[in-house]
Amino acid sequence: MPEVEPALGTTPLLLIAVGAVAVLLVLIMKFKVHAFVALVLVSLLTALATGIAIGDVIDTMLAGFGSTLAAVALLVGLGAMIGKLLEVTGGATVLADSLINRFGEKRAPLALGVASLLFGFPIFFDAGFVVFLPIIFSVARRFGGSVLLYALPSAGAFAVMHAFVPPHPGPVGAGDILGADIGLLVVVGLVIGLPTWFIACYLFSQFTGRRIEVAIPATLAGRKSEADDPRVDTDVDDPDGPGGGGTGAGATAATGTATETATGTATRTGPPKFSTVLALLLLPLVLILLNTGFNTLVTAGAVDGDAGWLDWVTLLGQTPVALLITLLVAAVVLSRERFSRSETEDLLNSSIGPVAAIILITGAGGMFGGVLRSSGIGTALADSLESIGLPVIVAAFVIATCLRVAQGSATVALLTTAALIAPAAAENDLSRMDTALVVIAIACGATVLSHVNDSGFWLVGRFLEMDVKTTLRTWTVMETLIGVVGFAIAWALSLVF
Numbered sequence: 001m002p003e004v005e006p007a008l009g010t011t012p013l014l015l016i017a018v019g020a021v022a023v024l025l026v027l028i029m030k031f032k033v034h035a036f037v038a039l040v041l042v043s044l045l046t047a048l049a050t051g052i053a054i055g056d057v058i059d060t061m062l063a064g065f066g067s068t069l070a071a072v073a074l075l076v077g078l079g080a081m082i083g084k085l086l087e088v089t090g091g092a093t094v095l096a097d098s099l100i101n102r103f104g105e106k107r108a109p110l111a112l113g114v115a116s117l118l119f120g121f122p123i124f125f126d127a128g129f130v131v132f133l134p135i136i137f138s139v140a141r142r143f144g145g146s147v148l149l150y151a152l153p154s155a156g157a158f159a160v161m162h163a164f165v166p167p168h169p170g171p172v173g174a175g176d177i178l179g180a181d182i183g184l185l186v187v188v189g190l191v192i193g194l195p196t197w198f199i200a201c202y203l204f205s206q207f208t209g210r211r212i213e214v215a216i217p218a219t220l221a222g223r224k225s226e227a228d229d230p231r232v233d234t235d236v237d238d239p240d241g242p243g244g245g246g247t248g249a250g251a252t253a254a255t256g257t258a259t260e261t262a263t264g265t266a267t268r269t270g271p272p273k274f275s276t277v278l279a280l281l282l283l284p285l286v287l288i289l290l291n292t293g294f295n296t297l298v299t300a301g302a303v304d305g306d307a308g309w310l311d312w313v314t315l316l317g318q319t320p321v322a323l324l325i326t327l328l329v330a331a332v333v334l335s336r337e338r339f340s341r342s343e344t345e346d347l348l349n350s351s352i353g354p355v356a357a358i359i360l361i362t363g364a365g366g367m368f369g370g371v372l373r374s375s376g377i378g379t380a381l382a383d384s385l386e387s388i389g390l391p392v393i394v395a396a397f398v399i400a401t402c403l404r405v406a407q408g409s410a411t412v413a414l415l416t417t418a419a420l421i422a423p424a425a426a427e428n429d430l431s432r433m434d435t436a437l438v439v440i441a442i443a444c445g446a447t448v449l450s451h452v453n454d455s456g457f458w459l460v461g462r463f464l465e466m467d468v469k470t471t472l473r474t475w476t477v478m479e480t481l482i483g484v485v486g487f488a489i490a491w492a493l494s495l496v497f
Helices: 010-029 037-048 054-088 091-103 105-119 125-143 150-164 169-178 180-211 255-271 273-300 308-316 319-335 341-375 376-390 392-407 410-427 432-445 455-463 468-496
Strands: none
Touching: 010 037, 010 054, 010 091, 010 341, 010 376, 010 392, 010 432, 037 054, 037 180, 037 319, 037 341, 037 410, 054 091, 054 125, 054 169, 054 273, 054 341, 091 105, 091 125, 091 273, 091 410, 105 125, 105 150, 105 180, 105 273, 125 150, 125 455, 150 180, 150 432, 150 455, 169 341, 169 410, 169 432, 180 308, 180 319, 180 341, 180 432, 180 468, 273 308, 273 432, 308 468, 319 341, 341 376, 341 410, 376 410, 392 410, 392 432, 392 468, 432 468
């Protein structure tokens, strides 16, 4: 990042920051400019307005864009490929059915939620939810009751994983801007995300599902193929999901005839075993946890940090390497006897297209962040927060909440907040743990109060055939609970560590 001496004082810089965010919101909300284009344009205007030298403007923008893409593109791409392999081979159905059989009839909603949590590690919110819809409707028909009893735990699980846990683009992008340890962020995201899901999604679904009766949608009941059809259009223009980014619902299944053929092959061969699906989902988590665990032991002095074998453990546990290993294993295990090599290549290639938009948006968010840092706006905001005594983690949640409510896009809220709060985090010399907790706080703020300007609101409402009022009473309340409960846990942990 080019070192640029701020040309303006604190007050003008803060006014420019407010103006930049306002312009960004107007472009996205009123003029319907694509978030990627809006972020690039606002980055350019902000750089010029703050007095960055003309010759340094492009270098400043590209430095922020490139550094963010270096972290995000690799993780998101590998995660999308793993999710696609599991999706088209029937891994989601195997996972859900096996857990429901183990949990029993009375705990079927819990089983669906747990299956969604596992499947939600590599796959994005909208893709995962639409893939699980036929399973949700089938279980609802089998056991009876409001479909909310089964749909909310599943949708909430995908939302939590999408907002809190890498390799999803929201936490990865915000984590990169703040300089968080991505491996530790995975651990922290799970530690906070799991109890958050249980309280805000599962318990809430048990409460509201017995008070609000929502029947299985007439247009989808008994028509599994439509919910799982890649050609079903969800009318969602924003590529963002409810928790920090998304693929767009078109990513729910493979694109093109090659993948449809591959799906048919998988059906004839039979789905993978439950143990295989579970092992593939846990493999990257185990590798990442090993790395994080040994790093903790080194810090505590329990393990020799100079040991040669530790370098290999650290390498294998780096998130990109862990996901790469998982993808290679999944490609061999799931493709064998199901797809030819060319079909596997086409299948993996089809998984990249739907995530391209969100990768570009995340990179543009990093560009905006780089401009804010280089111009001195971030430092000015940090000084202001320090003068009023507002803790960084609280400021992060509040700013993200305001941006989320104003324009709906969780990705924009996440990345903009991370860019604004990064200098304050740096000046406070936050520990690795505190930095990860600030990322989660931003994700929580970017999750709350999903309403009519959020694509996730319409996705869930339309597929469950709920009117706006019912969607507000169910989905919006659950999303708000996710944000509030998650932030409460993160803030409590920040007081301990």
